[in-house]
Amino acid sequence: xxxxxxxxxxxxxxxxxxxxxxxxxxxxxxxxxxxxxxxxxxxxxxxxxxxxxxxxxxxxxxxxxxxxxxxxxxxxxxxxxxxxxxxxxxxxxxxxxxxxxxxxxxxxxxxxxxxxxxxxxxxxxxxxxxxxxxxxxxxxxxxxxxxxxxxxxxxxxxxxxxxxxxxxxxxxxxxxxxxxxxxxxxxxxxxxxxxxxxxxxxxxxxxxxxxxxxxxxxxxxxxxxxxxxxxxxxxxxxxxxxxxxxxxxxxxxxxxxxxxxxxxxxxxxxxxxxxxxxxxxxxxxxxxxxxxxxxxxxxxxxxxxxxxxxxxxxxxxxxxxxxxxxxxxxxxxxxxxxxxxxxxxxxxxxxxxxxxxxxxxxxxxxxxxx
Amino acid sequence: xxxxxxxxxxxxxxxxxxxxxxxxxxxxxxxxxxxxxxxxxxxxxxxxxxxxxxxxxxxxxxxxxxxxxxxxxxxxxxxxxxxxxxxxxxxxxxxxxxxxxxxxxxxxxxxxxxxxxxxxxxxxxxxxxxxxxxxxxxxxxxxxxxxxxxxxxxxxxxxxxxxxxxxxxxxxxxxxxxxxxxxxxxxxxxxxxxxxxxxxxxxxxxxxxxxxxxxxxxxxxxxxxxxxxxxxxxxxxxxxxxxxxxxxxxxxxxxxxxxxxxxxxxxxxxxxxxxxxxxxxxxxxxxxxxxxxxxxxxxxxxxxxxxxxxxxxxxxxxxxx
Numbered sequence: 001x002x003x004x005x006x007x008x009x010x011x012x013x014x015x016x017x018x019x020x021x022x023x024x025x026x027x028x029x030x031x032x033x034x035x036x037x038x039x040x041x042x043x044x045x046x047x048x049x050x051x052x053x054x055x056x057x058x059x060x061x062x063x064x065x066x067x068x069x070x071x072x073x074x075x076x077x078x079x080x081x082x083x084x085x086x087x088x089x090x091x092x093x094x095x096x097x098x099x100x101x102x103x104x105x106x107x108x109x110x111x112x113x114x115x116x117x118x119x120x121x122x123x124x125x126x127x128x129x130x131x132x133x134x135x136x137x138x139x140x141x142x143x144x145x146x147x148x149x150x151x152x153x154x155x156x157x158x159x160x161x162x163x164x165x166x167x168x169x170x171x172x173x174x175x176x177x178x179x180x181x182x183x184x185x186x187x188x189x190x191x192x193x194x195x196x197x198x199x200x201x202x203x204x205x206x207x208x209x210x211x212x213x214x215x216x217x218x219x220x221x222x223x224x225x226x227x228x229x230x231x232x233x234x235x236x237x238x239x240x241x242x243x244x245x246x247x248x249x250x251x252x253x254x255x256x257x258x259x260x261x262x263x264x265x266x267x268x269x270x271x272x273x274x275x276x277x278x279x280x281x282x283x284x285x286x287x288x289x290x291x292x293x294x295x296x297x298x299x300x301x302x303x304x305x306x307x308x309x310x311x312x313x314x315x316x317x318x319x320x321x322x323x324x325x326x327x328x329x330x331x332x333x334x335x336x337x338x339x340x341x342x343x344x345x346x347x348x349x350x351x352x353x354x355x356x357x358x359x360x361x362x363x364x365x366x367x368x369x370x
Numbered sequence: 371x372x373x374x375x376x377x378x379x380x381x382x383x384x385x386x387x388x389x390x391x392x393x394x395x396x397x398x399x400x401x402x403x404x405x406x407x408x409x410x411x412x413x414x415x416x417x418x419x420x421x422x423x424x425x426x427x428x429x430x431x432x433x434x435x436x437x438x439x440x441x442x443x444x445x446x447x448x449x450x451x452x453x454x455x456x457x458x459x460x461x462x463x464x465x466x467x468x469x470x471x472x473x474x475x476x477x478x479x480x481x482x483x484x485x486x487x488x489x490x491x492x493x494x495x496x497x498x499x500x501x502x503x504x505x506x507x508x509x510x511x512x513x514x515x516x517x518x519x520x521x522x523x524x525x526x527x528x529x530x531x532x533x534x535x536x537x538x539x540x541x542x543x544x545x546x547x548x549x550x551x552x553x554x555x556x557x558x559x560x561x562x563x564x565x566x567x568x569x570x571x572x573x574x575x576x577x578x579x580x581x582x583x584x585x586x587x588x589x590x591x592x593x594x595x596x597x598x599x600x601x602x603x604x605x606x607x608x609x610x611x612x613x614x615x616x617x618x619x620x621x622x623x624x625x626x627x628x629x630x631x632x633x634x635x636x637x638x639x640x641x642x643x644x645x646x647x648x649x650x651x652x653x654x655x656x657x658x659x660x661x662x663x664x665x666x667x668x669x670x671x672x673x674x675x676x677x678x679x680x681x682x683x684x685x686x687x688x689x690x691x
Contacts, residue, residue, distance in 0.1 A: 030482070034489050082469060084409075140668045141678075143409075144616045147609050148661040159654035275605065285477065288470050321488040326481030334474045338466035 014346065015339045016289065016296075016332075020303070022342075023332030027324055034320075041318040045325075048313020049306050057187075057194025061266060063305030064199040065090070068258025069283025070301050071203075071210050072128075072251045074292040078214055079247035080227035085131055085146025086255040087280025088153030089124040093256025095157035096123030097263045098270040101176030102165045112179040117202075117260050124256015125249045127153060132248030136241035142248070150276065158272045173270045182264040197265025199258075206254060210294040213250070223247050255280065285333050304329060374517055380634075380641050381521035386594060388633030389532045390415070393587030394611030395618065395625045396539050397580040401454075402620065403543065404576025405556035405569075406461050407683040409472030411584050412608025413479030414450045418588025420483035421449035423497045423599035424490065426592075430502050438502040439593045443528070443586065450585015451578055453479060458577040462570055465685035476608075484601055496600030503593045504528060528590040535583075540622040552576055556679035559686040569686045584608070617664060620678055635660030 028038035049059050069086045076083035097120030104112055131149060134140035165173040187196040214220035225233040226243045234240050258279060263270055286304055290296030311325035335342060394411050401408035425445030429438035453475060460466040487497055504526045512523040543549035554562040555572040563569050588604060596603050610632050617631075618624030639656055642648040648656075 030485070034485065134665070134669055138669045140665075141616055144613045145665060145668065147613050148665050151606075151661045152658050152665075155654040155658040159652055162654070163652070275602070281473070281476070284473050288467075288473070321485050321493075323481040323485040323488070326477055327485065330474050330478035330481060333470060333477070334460065337470040337474065338460045338464040340464045340466070 015342050016291075016336055018342050018345070019332050019335035019339075022335045023328045023330075026331040027328035030327055031320060031324060036318060036320045041314045041320045041324070044313045044317035045307070045310035047317075049310040051313075052192060053190070054192035054194045055309070057191035057196050059305055059309045060200050061195050061197070062309040063301050064197075064203050064265075065258040065262055065277075065279045066282055066286050066304050066308075067200075067203040067298060067301035068206065068261075069255050069279045070286030070290060070297040071206055071283075071294070072254035072258070073280075073283045074287035074290065074294070074297050075210060075214070075254060076128075076247055076251040077287060077292045078227050079223040079243060080230060081132075081135070081142050081244065081247060081251070083128065083131075083146060083248065083251050083255075084143055084284065085128065085149050085280065086251070086283045087276045087278070088146065088150035089127045089252040089255035090259040090262075090279050091150075091153045091157050091276060092127040093120040093124035093259030094263050094270050095153075095160055095259075096120040096256070097180075097260040098173050098176065099160065099164060101180035101264060102174050104180070105177065107179055109179045109181075112177065113182055113264065116176075116180045116264055117182070117257070120260035120263075121253045121256045124259060125253035128252020128255065129245060129249040132245040135248070136244045150280070154273075154276055157270070161270050161272055167269070171272045175268050176264060180264055181268060182261060183266075183268075195266050197261055199261030199265045202257060202261065204298075206257065207294045207298050210254075210297075219243075219246065255283070285329060288333055289336055303332075375520070376641070376644070378517050378520040380637055382525060383640070384630065384634040384637040385522070385525060385529050385532075386633075387636040388629050389526070389529045389594070390587045390591045390607055391611045391614055391629040391632055392532045392535065392626060393583045393590060394608055395615045395629050396535060396622065397450075397583035397587065398612050398615040399539070399543075399580075399620060399622065399625055400552070400576045400583065401457075401580035402615065402682045403556045403679055404552050404573045405559060405679060405681040405684070405686070406457070406573055406577050406580075407468040407472065408457065408577070408580055409469055409612065410453070410457055410475030410479075410608075411472075411580070411611055412604060412606070413472075413475035413477075414453045414581050414584035415588035415591070415608045415611070416476075416479040416483055416604045417449040417453045418446035418585030419592045419603045420479075420487070420588070420599050421585070422446035422589035422592045423500065423603075424486075426500050426502060427497060430500065435502060438500075439504050442500075442593055443589045446585045446589025446592075447582050448585070450581040450583070450588065452581070454577050454581020454584070457581070458574045461685065462573045462577070465687065468683055468685075480601065483599070487599065497598045499598045500592075503597050526590075526594045528586070528594055531586075536622050536626045543622065553679070555686075556681055559681050559684075560690075563686075563688060573686070584611075587611070613664065616678070617668065631664075632660055 024042070031038040031041055049055055069090060072086045072089065073083050097116045100116040100119045104115065127149060131142045131145045134145045135142045161173045167174045182198040184196050184198060188194060214224060222233065222238045222243050223246065225236065225238055226240050230240050282304060286297055286300040290300035307325045307329060311322040314320045314324065315322045394415050397414065398408050398411050422442035422445055426438045426442030429441045434441060457471050457475060460471045461468045484495065488495065491497060506525055507527060509523040513519040543553065551562065551567050552572050552575065555567060555569050559569045591603055591607070592599055611629070614628035614632055615625055618626070618628035642656065
């Protein structure tokens, strides 16, 4: 309980809130410059999100992958790693789930679906672990290896889908077996046929897992110690290499699960595409806004999901290009990052203290490229 | 005979693809050498590509003819510098997290450019195809040399600039007082400050040069390879430039080697299509090849020596000196 009250008492809870307001203001200014009515655009956004049961359901669907990749990036940040490769891990998770979902026949749902989930998650985890191994055993910077692995994942999954499970005459895979589906039929019906699936529940469990792993286990303590100061952790007798590997693997599993539910829960097939979905990069934004704390990441993903899904309404009703939402998101993160600026606004007379770095959010930077 | 002419073509188109990457990677190099981690290269290149397309388009309509791409290039440079100013203010003055600001720049650049394209071109997702873009210049005498003439001296003006850029950057960084100071600020800002080097000033310069070069790189893509601007014009080349910078171990010649390698990989995709045997290789493997090879090379090279500037990523705080 004390923990909760502390979160709300901490003055820096105001920073994200003010950043959100400033971000929306920036969006309004950009719309005003472009000759649009910002007020009607924002109300269209809100109506789109909260308009009907269907829209609420679809908003939750939009939030789910953002939450998964946000957790993925946040977890790695906590261990001092910049996982820019959540994109590739997401794609590999999709591919693993697709192939298992299509190729295995005649299994009951209770067996098939869990196998597909586990395989997808593990493939994502292994993809993350590659970067972890390269980092811990060869000292390869995880930023560069993740960028490479993102591209390799994209082409590898395209190749696998094209040669193993292609739907004839289409640029996508066949449909997965019904026994692998994780769509929740009765819930979809209750939500006017929005695509509801098990993803959001598993994602919420992952939020709890994230917290317990990092703050309630010895391993998690070690991971965070490595994230704060790898040298000190090493001197204290922590196995830095295996910590790096573990955190990349877990990070990859989170991202992979995101991909799994996109296939098994939402689309039921995988598309051959020339570019990635971008969920991994959105995950970086979510993790940053959420301060790499599981609850923060949850709130961040809700905000981004609402804005992203609502942007379609802005486009339809107020004719505003959907990109405006990306601009708002970018501005929000910018203001969160340069919180010195907001502190000046809040308290102009107090001299701006040199930002005393705390936690792994900031650690992310001084990994820089070193 | 035929093979030699094919090879010359391959080198030629490799260098065209390399051009954008080398500008981007050199941009990243300057920023990082001054101690500012710049993951926003992608966004700066996007901004440069966009500004070049728009400026060239307006110049065309105003009847500037062959001068239009030069105005486009200038616009690309200005736009790149403006975007990098955002990074400089946030990361150096406000001491914000540099990785975060870089991500923000990528998000904002992609969104704002597309937003403006949609406004200017009535909702279309890409600009009109430009007619006055750069054409290849054959340099008299030099272009008559067998093989090398065709490979090296019959290409776009931006590529000629890239030829000059590498030795120039190498000289600037390693042979001038300016370069020494810039590098010292990236290695140990505290010590540099003690001997009277203005850390803030040099970091601003490093970041702004970075924006200038990345903007040029983006403009080079629009004005030579694609001929218009859409969301897919830059499509990850900024990240590849960043990878090339690390791959090239933060040195201008190393960066040149790495960008040439990635450029060749891009050129090879089109090149092998000319041969029948390429039909047996899945295209995906061909696309994957440079990335897999990079990973293998990095894994093979013993990691310890691959270290960037020591202070890259940390805001400088005099009170902690």
